[in-house]
Amino acid sequence: METSQLTKIFNTFDAGVIVELLLIAVAATLLIVGLQKLLHWLADHLHGQNRLYLLAMAPLLRLAILIASLLVIVPLIIEPSLQNMVALLGSVGLALGFALKDYASSLIAGIVAVGERPYRNGDWIEVNGFYGEVRHVGMRTVQILTADDTQVSIPHLRLWNDPIANANCGRPQLQCVADFYLHPEHDAAAVKALLQDVALTSPYLHYQDPIMVIVHEQPWGSHYRLKAYPIDARQQFRFISDLTIRGKAALARRGIRFAVAPVTAATTA
Amino acid sequence: MSIEKHPPAQPQDSAPPPTPWQFVRLGDYRLPGPLGATAALERWASLKRIFGRGSEPELPPVKAEADLRALSQSRLQNLARPIDWRCAVPALNAVLAEWQQAAPVGEAVRFVIGQPHCGHAQILAQWAADHRAAVVEAPSVDRLLGDDGRWLDDWPAADRLWVLPNLEQCYLRHADGLGLVRSLLERAASGALGRGVIGCDSWAWAYLRRVWPLPQPAALTLQAFDGPRLSRYLAELVSCPGRDCLHFRNATTGKELRLEPGSGDAEVSPEVNYLAVHSRGNIGVALHSWRSALRAVPEQEQQVQPEAPAEVAGSLPAAVPDAEVDDIVWVSTALREPVLPAEGGEAMVFLLHGLLLHNGLPASLLPELLPQPRHRIASCLLELQALGVVVMAGERWQVSVAAYSVVREFLRRRGFLRDDF
Structure with a gap:
């Protein structure tokens, strides 16, 4: 591209334009940061669905502000004709395609993630073996906080190929499972009813969702899976602990024996 | 709010003013509807609670809170005495009369559901005494957790009317605490226990329907005390002889609050309406808020102090000014409710x-x-x-009754199971 053509594409930069560009960039940044802080502050005062709605709005608003800023900035930098836009976008596309392929892919996947919403702020997702709550959907990465209080940043480009398991999909509740392994000699119907009562009497329980007990007979005994929903997804680990502790106590009070791993299996493990 | 100085004379054959007490089926319970300014006030108060702001008045008050004093117990007794739950018994009689006459056919058991601080146990105990019904006490904790069926075996004879006033004390939210109440509800609903009335707290009722879903029982409850009903009830509570010159005034605006005994169609003061909406029709909560809102200037309070304890019950002391002098009771608009920690x-x-x-x-x-x-x-x-x-x-x-509305809202916002009121 010759120098004369380039000067036609780009506007003349004087101090006024540069200041204007800087002001727009600073204003957009401040607006994004301020809005995200405000939304998180508001969400901290709310619970359930309202909290998740607010958190999910953050990336949408950020995208809207970025697009609006670009729409204002581009005419300041180049003469906004069709020819100029094609030339500029073509050059930028080439540069990104060769030099920053993964970065660009993550940015585009980030925009897709905002639209398709495979995960939102407040969702509990599992990607590549990492399970945690989505705390921030950024431009390039999604940040999750695991149960062990570790923050994991996952590039959005995982969206293209990797499966993403979302446990609550924008709902405040998600299903939790507490496992019980019992000696095979017992009244299965009574145990099933008892485990249902264990869930029904948990203070964490969300009553509008069903309680289920699934029984699997195994060579070593009976495997019970008690499934129920806590009021808030953030309570899931405490809920499972509560079900397990009270379930074990209730079973023990009725003299029901727990399964013990066979010696061979235990040593292999 | 003031008491009508010269209420219109009732014709000899006219019906007495309707009682504010009424029992209705659960589905017919009507929450007091917020109207206009009341709705806006309620929403604003709720928003302030969410974001941890106090409930300070925004306009300079006609009477500053610091200049006013809470009423003495004796004066409070004259102006807003505690609820006498026996007053609700005739209303319960009226709705249960048909059921009683239908014996032995029809439903074996009737349920009476009461909100917290709405006296369902006291009302049922009095109803049982009036009808010579056997009152069944709740089982002990040991029996509850042990699923001890002897409690049911000791039930009154099937041909005798019985009353269980506290179903909420017949279970525990514990894996071992639900068996006995399931047996009770099953036997009661089938008629095996004879005819009886079961009283239950509204929150326990919401929970027990998940423990043992009842097939649409015709449960009864006290109708909500909406603006007109609450206004009438508060007017009835004023028992001092000087009521003709008694005036209730809003401490912020100075406007008079009018209580119109027996005239349900009359316009209800916004303050009373707000109280009804805020308490969601719960008369226990509404009366507590009313009592804690009443104020007097210290000098006036001293003037009306009884000289001897014997005068507390009704008569005004000699120091009370004559009929020409107005007796003003100020009504504070700031709700005195405990504040829960935002993240407790x-x-x-x-x-x-x-x-x-x-x-x-x-x-x-x-x-x-x-x-x-x-x-x-x-x-x-x-x-x-x-x-x-x-x-x-x-x-x-x-x-506590003072905190009930706050706690209910606190739990509602967090998605906890709550009653239907």
Whole structure:
């Protein structure tokens, strides 16, 4: 591209334009940061669905502000004709395609993630073996906080190929499972009813969702899976602990024996 | 609010003013509807509570709070005495009369559901005394947790009318605490226990329907005290002889609050309407808020102090000015409700929810029902007691009447199971 053509594409930069560009960039940044802080502050005062709605709005608003800023900035930098836009976008596309392929892919996947919403702020997702709550959907990465209080940043480009398991999909509740392994000699119907009562009497329980007990007979005994929903997804680990502790106590009070791993299996493990 | 100085003379054959007490089916309970300014006030108060702002008045008040004093107990007794639950018994009689006459056919058991602080147990106890019905006491904790069927075996004879006033004390939210109430409901609904009336707290009722879903029982409840009903009731409570010159005035605006006894169609003061909406028709909560809102200037309060305890019951003391001098009682518009910590932690939320589901629990049982350790529960109880959120009633910790609306809203916002009122 010759120098004369380039000067036609780009506007003349004087101090006024540069200041204007800087002001727009600073204003957009401040607006994004301020809005995200405000939304998180508001969400901290709310619970359930309202909290998740607010958190999910953050990336949408950020995208809207970025697009609006670009729409204002581009005419300041180049003469906004069709020819100029094609030339500029073509050059930028080439540069990104060769030099920053993964970065660009993550940015585009980030925009897709905002639209398709495979995960939102407040969702509990599992990607590549990492399970945690989505705390921030950024431009390039999604940040999750695991149960062990570790923050994991996952590039959005995982969206293209990797499966993403979302446990609550924008709902405040998600299903939790507490496992019980019992000696095979017992009244299965009574145990099933008892485990249902264990869930029904948990203070964490969300009553509008069903309680289920699934029984699997195994060579070593009976495997019970008690499934129920806590009021808030953030309570899931405490809920499972509560079900397990009270379930074990209730079973023990009725003299029901727990399964013990066979010696061979235990040593292999 | 003022009492009508010259109420229109009632014709000899005209019906007496309708009683504010009325029992209706659960589905017919109508929440007092917020109207205009009342709705806006309620929403604004709720928003301020969410974001931790106080309820300070925004306009300079006609009477500053600092210049006013709470009424003495004797004066409060004359202006807004505590609820006498016996007044509700005729209304319960009226709705149960047909059921009683239909014996032995028809439903064996009727349920009476009451909101916290709405006296369902006292009303049913009085109803049982009036009808010479056997009153069944709730089982002991040991029997509850042991699923001890002897409690049901000792039931009154099937041909005798019985009343169980406290179904909420017949279960525990514990894996071993539901068997007995399931047996009871099954036998009662089938008619095996004869004819009887079961009283239950509204929160326990919401929970028990998930424990043992009843096939659409015709449960009864006290109709909500909406603006007109509450206004009429508050007017009835004024018992002093000087009521003709008694005036209730809004301490912020100075406007007079009018109570119109017996005239349901009359316009209700916004203050009373707000009280009805805020308390969601719960008469216990509404009356408590009303009593705590009444104020007087100190000099006036001294003037109307009784000289001897004997005068408390009704007569005004000699120092009371004659009929030409107005007696003004100021009504504070700032709600005096305990403020819960914005994020009080899981222990506090579970504790409050557990107390409401059982309409109060003894401290010794709380560690059995909650996941927190005993010492954490004890410290949480003390903290809430200091804030005026929980009180000890007998041997049971209960959510206080002053805090009930706040706690209900607190739990609602967090998605906890709550009653249908």
